[in-house]
Amino acid sequence: MKIIIVGGGKVGVTLAESLRAEDHDIAIVDPDGDVIEYVSTEYDILGIQGSGVCCGDLREAGAERADLLIATSSLDELNILSCVIASRMGTHRCIARVRDPNLTGQLPFMRDKLGLSAMVNPELYAAGEISRIVRMPSAIRVDSFAKGRIDLAEIKVEAESRLCGLKLSMLPSIFKSKLLICAVNRDNDVIIPGGDFELKAGDKIHVTAPHADLASFFKELGMYNQKIRNVMLVGGGRIAYYLTKQLLDSGISVKIIEMDHDRCLELSSAFPKAKIICADGTDQDILISEGLSTADAFVALTGVDEENIILSMYAKQQGAAKVITKINKPTLKQMTESVGLDSLISPKMLTADMITQYVRAVQNSGGSSISTLYKLLDGQVEAIEFVAREGSRVLDVPLFHLQLKPNLLIAGIIRGGKVIIPSGRDCIEAEDSVIVVTANRYFMDLDEILA
Template structure:
């Protein structure tokens, strides 16, 4: 989210690229009800939600340059002793974070304790209680992740966490109508399992198409389904291998956002080209892409 009077507020993408040495790509901008794929002259404004592509090694320096670097999450509270919480807590512990899981069901707490690392603290209690959250350190924690089975509870405890200045708040919300409400109430990090499952189904449906030159490897819906991000595996019979990207006539609202070659991520420029064996990341708005050839006029 672009903050008012931040270093990127009111700046064009061309100006940002001149000032920032780290290579990056702003591939989507959400501005109110409008969603668009920006170009070099596009100017970012306060309130914009932007989607940025950068290499893993360059992410820290880019976020620092953009003034978006947040404190590393070392203390995390997870509400809801679900399977997702189990996997997330394992990853956080491996990353040397301190994790506390809260659930109001005693049997779920017991099952979580039996199936997870003993470095995770499990608390039997109702996280809808503000007193409990304060007692368990909500005012000192770096992040809260609300993963209960109730959307309304996840939203309410997340809003309370934001009011307590928790740096990072993530809420699981299944119902689309509640997602819009949560965003209007100031929650900017919402996870929808329904949308994730939908992405997987669509990915397999696209992969069933007998395409020439490429095949869909991964697919994700972004910006409430207005934009798709797809990864294609490029085969030897793709017609445009070896052609510089600046010579490709792409359809409107389509962007080649990345190339994966021999395990290395490339943020492509006009002089780069696609080769057989590459993975190619495509961002597309409106257009349903079934093969890599579909992005060419």
């Protein structure tokens, strides 16, 4: 596909890297010449130094024949205008990065009247990810499929765990919960395991299960699964705004520590049930006096990665039960995990995953559509939810008769709202949602799972 990215910030560059890896024809437009030189050289893409609202610059980028334009600048209004102009010039589909809560609900109008195909909101996605982890605190990360009916959770196998030394084929005889271990990270090697695979201490595993079964599994393991009742946030930006709304709606009390007085007034007005502290969240006296050691969960949401990492390390030391850290630089992830911080949230990477999902769905509009896509283990594994369509070669065949590609598992089937953790005897039927976990990246159609 011919794709134009407007804006060479962190989101734009992350998208350029992700989409270029899937062999799309990418052009990027940004007013900063240094950014253009870096991106065009690093990723071998067309760079245009200019404006996303200038017809001449968009024409040079190929807007008259482009399949997709993604506007990712820091200004919502500029992104919307860029999409409107590109749509009028002939670009088939346009996506705008829109972060203002007052604008995100206006997609139907903008789609019908202004030519926008979709809006993406990195901060809203990040808040949703954090909220899922807060509701399942034993997990490092929690993703959901089929409108929340089935979860994919990442957990670490500790030396004293009942999982340690266990072969996967033994799981059904030991645990009552219906689940499937579908991916393992062992010493940074990624494994899609079979039944003879034996778990070891230190493994990070991805478990697929219906939500209730996952909670029961954690209980059977004796892992911390106490309901979180209070959360402390440091940083009162947009993620904090969206997250506070979600947590309060779930009956969880929220305390926000934010330095900016005007922002504190805005948050206090928006969320009268939350406690807003106007103070420096990096001051340890403030953190201690506000009850850090007794917090059920602590979330570091400042605009500086290094501050978030240090705050999270301190919160862990002080006894906060669950610690979640926002980072923007993907290069910090492995280093951060090495100091014991596992639950890391990257709004930029979440956005790249969402747009990659959209692009693949557009490319394969006639086949089995992609409903959801997550990239796991630093992008080495993908978990994809397909909707099986009539005519697919995988229909009505017992799974053990399907010749599947290596390093791939069918991790779940959702049929008429019912979740099936599949065995070899199960079949896929038309209109089923099918969850595929694979180390073979860039699948666009369900039939591509076949060897």
